[in-house]
Each structure stands twice: as structure tokens, then as C-alpha cells.
Amino acid sequence: MEQLWFSDATAIILAGGKSTRFGEEDKSMLVIRGLPMIQYIALQLKEMFPEVIIGSGEIEKYSFLGLKVVPDIRPGYGPLMGICSGLNESSNDMNFITACDIPEIDGLFISKLFEASPGADIVMPVRKDGRYEPLLALYHRSVEKKALEMLNEGKRKISDLTEKVNTVYVEFEAVEWYYNLNSMEDYLKYISETR
Numbered sequence: 001m002e003q004l005w006f007s008d009a010t011a012i013i014l015a016g017g018k019s020t021r022f023g024e025e026d027k028s029m030l031v032i033r034g035l036p037m038i039q040y041i042a043l044q045l046k047e048m049f050p051e052v053i054i055g056s057g058e059i060e061k062y063s064f065l066g067l068k069v070v071p072d073i074r075p076g077y078g079p080l081m082g083i084c085s086g087l088n089e090s091s092n093d094m095n096f097i098t099a100c101d102i103p104e105i106d107g108l109f110i111s112k113l114f115e116a117s118p119g120a121d122i123v124m125p126v127r128k129d130g131r132y133e134p135l136l137a138l139y140h141r142s143v144e145k146k147a148l149e150m151l152n153e154g155k156r157k158i159s160d161l162t163e164k165v166n167t168v169y170v171e172f173e174a175v176e177w178y179y180n181l182n183s184m185e186d187y188l189k190y191i192s193e194t195r
Contacts (some may be wrong), residue, residue: 004107012086
């Protein structure tokens with residue numbers, strides 16, 4: 001299979017959220033195939049992108065990855081601020097943004113997002129049931145300014161941003177189109193299914 005390489009784009013892994021559904025466990029450090037999940041994700045992305053950034057205020061914690069770790073410009077404002085902070089540090093206009101709890105990164109999936117990206121500010125996957133995933137999407141660096149304006153107005157939802165910029169939605173067929181490990185139950189199911 002041909003290796004996909006997105007030469008003019010950056011990948012940003014957001015790892016700043018609280019993992020309340022995991023109790024005391026840090027979901028970014030849960031073990032996947034012998035590696036902390038965030039490292040497992042980063043290694044996949046390094047095979048596809050010339051620049052990979054970690055969005056987190058815990059610079060020391062993630063220093064072992066050997067990647068740029070970017071804290072939120074203003075901590076405590078949620079994932080939209082994490083997106084802004086990552087875009088601010090990115091070297092490229094187009095940025096693939098993912099969360100630290102989505103362990104399998106499919107290059108063909110990303111490629112389909114890029115196919116829809118000309119002229120778009122955000123390219124977001126959506127399932128047939130209408131659910132979309134804002135933390136597995138492409139963001140143009142230009143949306144940072146609009147996102148900061150919205151945060152200054154007290155609007156913290158990514159959906160508020162998608163309504164204000166040119167957002168293209170790409171429908172994907174499968175219902176189970178990716179693993180999103182939102183709980184310990186999800187993690188254990190994933191480990192069981194991917195052995």
C-alpha cells in the first residue's frame with residue numbers, strides 16, 4: 001500500500017482535556033501496542049506529516065515525544081482554545097487536528113478530507129446519522145482569528161465556529177468509522193477488538 005504524505009500540512013494532537021470518564025487514569029498515557037496512546041498516535045502522524053504538534057499545557061509530561069508541545073494561549077477555555085493555540089504555532093495553512101483518544105489514524109480518511117479542502121476553512125467528517133467529529137478534522141490556519149473573537153465573546157463551542165466560517169462536511173459510509181476512546185469501557189473494548 002502506498003504511503004500517504006501530506007507535505008504542506010501540520011498535524012495537531014490535542015491532549016489538554018480532562019479525562020473525567022477515566023477516573024484517575026490519564027487517557028493519553030493508556031497503553032496501545034506497548035506505547036502510550038499519544039505516542040502511538042504521534043508515530044502514525046509523523047509518517048504522514050512533516051510537522052506534528054502536541055496541544056497541551058503539560059510541556060514536561062510530553063517532552064519524551066520529541067515534538068513541539070504548545071500550551072493554550074489562555075488555559076481553561078476548552079478544545080476551541082487548543083485549536084487556536086495549535087494553529088498559531090503551525091507552519092502550514094492546512095492542519096489536521098485530532099484528539100489524543102482516537103488511536104487509529106487512517107491516511108485514506110485524511111486524504112478524503114483534503115480532497116474537499118480547496119476553498120474550505122474547516123473540513124469535517126460526518127456520519128450518515130448526522131454526527132460529526134470536530135476533533136478529527138482539517139482546519140485552515142485563517143480560522144484562528146475568528147475563533148479567538150468568539151472565545152472573547154464567551155462562545156466556546158466548536159459548532160459556534162463552524163457556523164461562522166466556510167465549513168465543508170464530508171460524509172463517510174461506515175457507522176463505526178473510527179475508534180474514539182471516551183471511557184475505560186471503550187478502551188478495554190478497543191484492546192479486545194484489536195489484539
